[in-house]
Amino acid sequence: MDTGLTQAITKLSKGEILRVDNALGQSLAVVHGMVWITQEGDLRDTFLSDGESFVFNRSGTALAQAITDTKLLAFVGEAAEVIEAGPARTVAAPLAAHRGCAIHASLARVPAHQVA
Numbered sequence: 001m002d003t004g005l006t007q008a009i010t011k012l013s014k015g016e017i018l019r020v021d022n023a024l025g026q027s028l029a030v031v032h033g034m035v036w037i038t039q040e041g042d043l044r045d046t047f048l049s050d051g052e053s054f055v056f057n058r059s060g061t062a063l064a065q066a067i068t069d070t071k072l073l074a075f076v077g078e079a080a081e082v083i084e085a086g087p088a089r090t091v092a093a094p095l096a097a098h099r100g101c102a103i104h105a106s107l108a109r110v111p112a113h114q115v116a
Contacts, residue, residue, distance in 0.1 A: 009031065009071055009072070009073055009074075010071070010072050010073075010074045010082065011069075011070070011071050012033070012035070012064075012065075012066035012069070012070045012071075012072065012082065013066060013069055013084075014066050014067065014068055014069050014070075015065065015066060015084075016065070016066050016082055016083065016084055017063050017064065017065045017066075017082070017083040018035075018063070018064040018065075018072075018074065018076075018081075018082055018083075019061060019062075019063055019081050019082075019083055020056065020061065020062045020063075020064070020076050021060075021061050022059060022060075022061075023039060023040075023056035023058060023059070023060065023061065023062035023076075024056055024057065024058060024059040025055065025056065026055075026056050026075055026076045027053060027054060027055040027056065027074075027075045027076075028048070028053065028054050028064055028072050028073070028074050028075070028076070029051075029052070029053035029054075029072060029073040029075075030048045030049055030050060030051065030052055030053070030070060030071075030072045030073075031050070031071040031072055031073055032050055032070065032071045033049070033050070033066060033067075033068045033069055033070025033071060033072070034047065034048065034049045034050075034066070034067040034068050034070060035047070035048050035064045035065060035066055035067060035070055035072065036064070036065045036067055037054055037062065037063070037064045038062065038063050039056060039057070039058040039060065039061075039062040040058055040060030040061045040062065041058050041060055042057075042058055047067075
């Protein structure tokens with residue numbers, strides 16, 4: 001059965017961004033490292049680290065920016081692309097703008113046998 005999704009280990013260098021269009025229902029699982037996730041229309045910031053996963057619950061564009069060099073398992077469609085961050089594109093500016101917002105972290109874990 002073809003669901004139209006791909007499953008692949010994606011490596012993001014610190015500062016790189018994974019852009020996912022039409023993100024609803026797609027997901028990420030961090031194998032190693034840390035990412036910051038933001039979704040169109042959602043004021044929450046989500047941070048994932050080793051073994052944590054996230055299912056996008058908004059239909060617009062979502063971004064996952066590597067805070068450290070990161071390996072993640074991406075269950076995303078063809079509308080996803082890695083964007084290299086330039087010097088001005090760091091996570092510090094978005095974090096400063098959202099200091100008063102709640103930080104949401106998904107607690108779903110990826111079993112170790114699925115990550116090896």
